[in-house]
Amino acid sequence: MRPTKRDELVAKALSAFYRTGFQATGMDRLAAETGVSKTSIYKHFRTKEELILAALRLRDEQFRNFRTRRLEALADTPRGQLLAIFDLLGEWFRQDGFRGCMFIKASAEYQEPEHPIHAQSAEHKRLLFVHVRKLAEQAGAPDPAALARALMLLEEGAIVTAHLGYAPDPAGDAKAAARVLIAAALGPW
Template sequence: MTRNLKEQILKTASELFYSQGIKATGVDAIVKAAGTTKMTLYKYYPSKEDLVIAYLRRRDVDFTQWFVAQIDDRAAHPRDKLVAIFDVIGEWMQKPEFRGCAFINASAEFPLEDNPVHRVSAEFYDKFRGYIAELARSADAAHPDALAQQLALLFAGAIVSEQMKQNSDAIVTARAAAEILIDLALRGHPELSR
């Protein structure tokens, strides 16, 4: 029962943090929605910051597993996997519950780089760029780290654009730009190293 209650608190907080924002979601709202008490919440999560970090870490694991599985289901060749990143994100953006990227949102709410919430968000994007760089290396792209940075920027930009204006088609533009960058990198174009 204890494990279930801890999970219920985290699940409830996660839904509220993502849909309403971290700072806009108070502990009172979380305990009410979870059907528990503050004392119980603080037993498992000594502070709201601890709960926020648990939310982001869980989001990292869940999103990464889902995302990689989606990419692997769509493509076998690393070049095609790089392009599929934008297809998967495009479909995610069409879901009614889409509210942007939890990590971008969290870092916007906690902009100071030494803040633990900001650091967890930055760690997610470092790992995400690492995943893209590994795909780029597997595809024999010139300058895989530079390509990963460029594709991650397109990815994040498309997410923010869609969050600001739904049905913006930003992901279509980002995908087209990504294909150009990927193809140039696979041909060993020197400009991509900058």
């Protein structure tokens, strides 16, 4: 289906917010970077906050689709895919323009738990957890939820550490730790 002007606006807004932050990116600048006038932006979205939410929804959808497919490409088995999460993270961290996780940053800028932006960030992570737990179930983990929660912690920790930029290989470090946790849950490799 042909993308509408609105879809292109959201995609470009997503990119601008990711690169320079939510509050630090004013509407004048956003209009300049998206090539859409402020009048048109406010035709599509009642407020800046609604545009941010639309951008986060787009990111959530794109990222989770991409992640599922990439994990399936990287490994044949659920167990293999659990570990491949960290290969995928390594690929992401090495990309030009890597600037951490959109949702972690959104929840840092909008801290109230009831704030829609914060809530949507939490929901994104909850959906990722559900997917990892499913892989853990399929891999035969005795406590799939516990294994999934541990792997999520390694994943979040790797992202934050990569963004801080003080450690050489957070994805590699996380993968090594994940290997130990997966072996402890599922038996030796």
